[in-house]
Amino acid sequence: MYIELDGQGPRYAQLIRALKAMILDGRLPAGARLPASRTLAREIDVSRNTVLAAYEQLQAEGFLLGRVGSGSYVAEIGSRAVSTRKAPFAALAAPLSPFARRAVAITDGSRIPGRQHAGLRYNLQYGVPLTNPALASAWRRELNRAAERAEFDYPDAQGLPLLRERICDYLARRRGVEAAPEDVLVVSGTQQAFALAARVLLDDGATVALEDPHYRGARQIFAAHGALVRGVRVDAEGLVPAALPARARLAVVTPSHQFPTGALLPLARRVELLAWASRSQAWLIEDDYDGEFRFGGRPLAALKSLDRDGRVLYIGSFSKTLFPALRLGYMVLPPALREAFRAAKWLEDRGSNTLEQAALAQFMAGGGFERHLRRAAQTLRVRRAAMLAGLKKHAGAAFDIVDSNAGMHVAAWLRSRSHADCERLAAHARERGLGLYTVAPYALRASLRPGLLLGYAALPPADIEAAMRLLGRCLRETGIVA
Incomplete structure (x- = not known):
């Protein structure tokens, strides 16, 4: 044998x-x-x-x-129709659900998109966090204290009561949002907030209106859940309310700092947007992703502060204010939706990490969070100034630069208006060790003007200046400027 x-x-x-x-x-x-x-x-x-x-x-x-x-x-063991020979995954897998098929298609099937750091001297990718050794030390202390006082039981699915209280206090002072702790749902970041909204609010085939361009993660979530995603035109003042579809289940907006253009939605348009939601019986999701960082006066009040009909779901995140690895965010919900969202959150993961919630609550209660925000805003202000000065000096002939006076990135629009030039520049820059990223992946319209999304949070001013000098050299090497 x-x-x-x-x-x-x-x-x-x-x-x-x-x-x-x-x-x-x-x-x-x-x-x-x-x-x-x-x-x-x-x-x-x-x-x-x-x-x-x-x-x-x-x-x-x-x-x-x-x-x-x-x-x-x-021995006699019954049916022998069992093969131990290895077969391709597709041959063994059961048929996928419609959601799974859409999710695989959206993420290209092969890998989940991630950061692109490898081999780059200067990476201008948006969302790379601001590094702060003092924050790391403070966070470690708060985690140790939280562990000493922790109750090792399942968390409240809605979120730790003390953290929800601190969030309400913070929003009232910094964002003009009046909310009670029972209105707040603690989630694992903005992405989970969108996913819960899709499950709670959307039927298959429902229309979702997104600013165009927009945050790609929102589009992916709603498309994976079977929604019909419609782009809404954005101009220098943000979303154009007159371009909203007559019928939509919900619209996602970034009124305090439109992503990625940086536009600020004026009061008249905010009022018009709320009127559309009331008239259409639609929901508005306000993604206030970096509303804390405004460098010209105090941060503007959130759209949620104007909501009188209970149509706005407000999303905040600690990924930008602290660090993405924390995976904590929150929603402020209209009373009519509180129970449904709490139930959906409980079914999904039984609640977010209790230790980190407790540490964050104490960090906010003790003033550490506000001190960190002040230091971070000052650091970002200096880096933003270095970015704008470097762009003007080394690349001003090639780009129209949008100075939104806020956030953690700058949008630079290519004057040649050639998408091919923009992609060629980004590819050439990566070969030189400079990470450039185009605006194109954030848009539904092929006609959107070509441009770059330049994140500056992760680089000190000297590196930003060197990166802009390298950008200027790449523009000359590719022949986009003489």
């Missing part, structure tokens, strides 16, 4: 796997007698004890029957 061992692990385990495969494939039928232990040991060049150990294990699992004085026989 020919037996092939696979060479993985102990010899007796290899023999067990080989014999199981032969039994399950039908190559060793029920009732077949196996070779004596000494005989098989010689044939496959192992010790007799190895064979005995394998036979004993297979008898214990019901694959073999041992008969005293006669030997070992293959």
Whole structure:
């Protein structure tokens, strides 16, 4: 009898796997007698004890029957239509759900999109966090304190009451939003907030209006849930309310700092947007992703502060204000939606991490969070100034630059208006060690003006200046400017 061992692990385990495969494939039928232990040991060049150990294990699992004085026989184990030969995943997998098929298509099927740092001297990717050793030390202390006081039980699905209280206090002072703790739902970041909104508010095929351009993660979530995504035109003042579809279940907006153009939605348009939601019986999701960082006066009040009909769902995140690895954010919900969202959150993950919620609540209560925001705003102000000065000096001939006086990025629009030039510039820059990223992936309209989304939070001013100098060289090397 020919037996092939696979060479993985102990010899007796290899023999067990080989014999199981032969039994399950039908190559060793029920009732077949196996070779004596000494005989098989010689044939496959192992010790007799190895064979005995394998036979004993297979008898214990019901694959073999041992008969005293006669030997070992293959047991009757029912249907043999079981193959142990490796097959491609697609051949083994059950049919995927419509959501899974859409999710795989959206993420290109092969990998989940991630950061693109490898081999870059200067990476201007948006969303790379501001590094702060003092914040890391403070956070470590708060986590240790939270662990000492922790109750190791399942969390409240809605979020730790103390954290929800601190969020309400913070929003009232900094964003003009009056909310009670029962209005707040703690979530695992903005992405989960969008996912919960899709589950709670949308039927398959419902229309969702997104600013165009917009945050790509929102589009991916709603498309994966089967929504019909409609782009709404954006100009120098943000979303154009007159371009909203007559019928939509919800619209996602970034009124305090339009992403990615940086536009600020004026009061008249905010009022018009709220009127549209009331008239259309639609929901508005306000994504206030970096409203804390405004460098010309105090941050503007959120759209939610004007809501009188309970149509606005407000989303805030600590990914930008603290760091993305924290995976904590929050929603402020209209009373009519509180119970449904709490139930959806409970079903999804039973609640966010209690230790980190407790640490964050104490960090906010003790004033550490506000101190960090002040330091971060000052650091970002200096880096933004370095970015704008470098762009003007080294690339001003090629770009129209939007100075939104806020946030963690700058939008630079290519004057040549050639998408091919923009993509060629980004590819050439990456070969030189400069990470440039175009606005195109954030848009639904192919006619959107080509441009770059330049994140400056992660680089000190000297590196930003060097990156802009390298950008100027890349513009000349590609012939986009003389």
